[in-house]
Amino acid sequence: MKVMVPLADGFEEIEAFTVIDVLRRAGIDVDTVGVVGSVIQGAHKIKVMVEKRFPEINPKDYDAIVLPGGPGYKTLERTGKLLEILKDFDSKGKVIGAICAAPSILAEAGLLDDKRATIYPGMEKVLSYPRGNRVVVDQHIITSQGPGTAMEFALALVKKLKGDAEAIRLKQELVVE
Numbered sequence: 001m002k003v004m005v006p007l008a009d010g011f012e013e014i015e016a017f018t019v020i021d022v023l024r025r026a027g028i029d030v031d032t033v034g035v036v037g038s039v040i041q042g043a044h045k046i047k048v049m050v051e052k053r054f055p056e057i058n059p060k061d062y063d064a065i066v067l068p069g070g071p072g073y074k075t076l077e078r079t080g081k082l083l084e085i086l087k088d089f090d091s092k093g094k095v096i097g098a099i100c101a102a103p104s105i106l107a108e109a110g111l112l113d114d115k116r117a118t119i120y121p122g123m124e125k126v127l128s129y130p131r132g133n134r135v136v137v138d139q140h141i142i143t144s145q146g147p148g149t150a151m152e153f154a155l156a157l158v159k160k161l162k163g164d165a166e167a168i169r170l171k172q173e174l175v176v177e
Contacts, residue, residue, distance in 0.1 A: 011073075082105075086106065115128070137160065
C-alpha cells in the first residue's frame with residue numbers, strides 16, 4: 001500500500017503532516033512529492049525536504065493520492081500532470097483524498113460532478129453537492145474541511161485503505177475522542 005502526497009509551496013502544514021504521520025502509523029508507505037523542487041515551504045514557513053520530485057514518480061506505483069490545502073492548492077490545480085493522475089485514479093476507483101481548499105481541484109477536474117463532498121467553509125459554491133460535514137466519504141473520494149478536521153480526515157483515509165480495525169486501533173493509540 002503506497003500513498004502520494006503532492007506538496008507545493010504554501011501547503012497547509014497541519015493537514016499534510018497529520019495525514020503523513022497517521023498513514024505511516026498505520027503501516028502505509030507515504031511519499032511526499034514536490035511538485036516544484038525538492039524543498040517545499042509550507043504556508044507557515046516550515047520547510048520540508050520531500051522524498052521525491054514530480055518528474056521522478058510513476059503514478060502506477062501508488063494506491064492513493066492525498067491533496068493538502070493551503071494557498072499551495074493553486075499550484076497543484078495548475079499542474080497538468082497532477083490533473084491527469086487524478087482523472088486516472090478516479091477512473092480506476094483508487095482512493096483520492098482532498099482537504100481544505102483542495103477539493104476545488106477535484107471539482108475543477110470534474111471528479112465531484114456526481115459526488116457529495118465538503119470543502120473549506122465559504123468555498124462550497126465550487127461543489128455540485130456540498131455537505132457541511134467535517135469529513136465526507138463518497139465511494140473512493142474523501143474530502144474534509146480544514147486544519148481542525150485533519151485527524152478525522154487521516155483516520156477516514158486509514159479506514160478506507162486498511163479497514164475499520166486499524167482505524168479504531170489508531171484512534172485509541174492517538175487518544176482521539
